Structure formats: C-alpha cells, structure tokens
Amino acid sequence: MGRLSFWGLQMRALVTGFDPFGGDEVNPSGLAVSRLGRQIGSVTVTAVELPTSYAQSAKVLMTAIDETRPDIVLCVGQAGGRTELCLERVAINVQDARIRDNDGSQPIDEPVVAGGPAAYFSTLPIKACVAAMRAAGLPAVVSNTAGTFVCNHIFYALMDMVRQHRTPIRGGFLHIPYIPEQASRVGGAPSMALDDVVRGIEIILETSASRTEDIRTAEGQIS
Numbered sequence: 001m002g003r004l005s006f007w008g009l010q011m012r013a014l015v016t017g018f019d020p021f022g023g024d025e026v027n028p029s030g031l032a033v034s035r036l037g038r039q040i041g042s043v044t045v046t047a048v049e050l051p052t053s054y055a056q057s058a059k060v061l062m063t064a065i066d067e068t069r070p071d072i073v074l075c076v077g078q079a080g081g082r083t084e085l086c087l088e089r090v091a092i093n094v095q096d097a098r099i100r101d102n103d104g105s106q107p108i109d110e111p112v113v114a115g116g117p118a119a120y121f122s123t124l125p126i127k128a129c130v131a132a133m134r135a136a137g138l139p140a141v142v143s144n145t146a147g148t149f150v151c152n153h154i155f156y157a158l159m160d161m162v163r164q165h166r167t168p169i170r171g172g173f174l175h176i177p178y179i180p181e182q183a184s185r186v187g188g189a190p191s192m193a194l195d196d197v198v199r200g201i202e203i204i205l206e207t208s209a210s211r212t213e214d215i216r217t218a219e220g221q222i223s
Helices: 028-034 057-068 126-135 150-164 194-222
Strands: 011-018 043-050 072-078 085-088 090-092 119-121 140-143 170-176
Touching: 011 028, 011 057, 011 150, 011 194, 028 043, 028 072, 028 170, 028 194, 043 057, 043 194, 057 072, 057 150, 072 150, 072 194, 085 126, 085 194, 090 150, 119 150, 126 140, 126 194, 150 170, 170 194
Parallel strands: 011 043, 011 072, 072 170, 085 140
Antiparallel strands: 085 170, 090 119
C-alpha cells in the first residue's frame, strides 16, 4: 500500500555509516548519519551504524532493510585521502583487504557473493545528485572505484539485496573524506567539515526522492 503525503508519495530512506576502524577513534560516516534529521523534505530517514566487518555488516544491513522497508538506501563510508564527496558508480564482486577489519579478517581476492555478477551499478541518479551538491557549493564527483575493503563489500551486498528484493529500492554508496580532526592527526590529509558532509547526504536523499517520485508519476500516467 502506498505511503501518501499531501504533496505526493512519502518516501522512506535508510542511511548507513560505519563504526571506527583501523585504530582511529572516529568514523565520519557514522558521525554524519547520526546527525541526520528524522525528516528531510518528503523523506522519512532511518540512520543505522554498521560494523566495519566483512562477516557482520551485510547481516545488519539486511535486518535494517527488512525493518524499515525503504524506498532508498544510501550507504556511506570513509575514504581518507579523497578531497570530494564521491558518489560511487559501481561495486565489484571482490574482497581484497589492505588491512584487517574490526573482526581481524583480511580476505584476499575473495568474492563478496560467490557466483554473483562481476559488478553492480548504483541505481541512484548519481549525476543529478552530484550536480545538485555542486550547485550547493559542495565539492562532489562521480567515482568509478569503491575500493575493495568493507565499503565496496557493503555496496555490492546492498545492490545484490536490491536485485532480489520484493519491492523496488534505489541504492548506492557515498565515500566521504576525513573530517578536520582526523586530518590533523595524519599530517594534513584532505578533509571536509562534518556539516558539509551531512548537507551532501541530505541533497542526495532529496534529489533521489524527487527523481523516484517523477518515475512513479510517469508510470501512473502510463498505466
């Protein structure tokens, strides 16, 4: 049954970040999603922190999807050294860890899903989202590599869940830079204010919801 508001369809979004890893005390992705409002425009938002774990992260994500029944899922992760908000285009079916995850696991050249496709593409309107972030004065780009650590793992797992889910879900992944307090500890690496990261996430949700509503409106006119 549709979720209707006065203005049209009421969207639900699930946004995830990760807990700290690699010896760091903070993870800006977890901090950013915890700051999101419960309502962003027409979008009702649920924020969940995932463990930086190959074995556990997808299980927590699947439970959150089952509980929230979202229309949009955006997973967010840290990519230290990047200078922009990087909306990822593609997840690949490879786990190849440079460091151990928080469970001590370090898979090398293993698939995310045995027998799964080589890659999945994001189903978010990534170029429209990047354009909207840039219009708001935020450095943003479409990225073509989500790496091979737990970020890519959860992006691939998400899109595999989306493919099999009984109702349509738009899914994707955002990589974010360090925040200033991290950059100061690692010798002046690029960083971005946490408020700007939060605003970028809000814009992605707003833009994705608007494009999803446009699609559904068109489908309703055709049927």
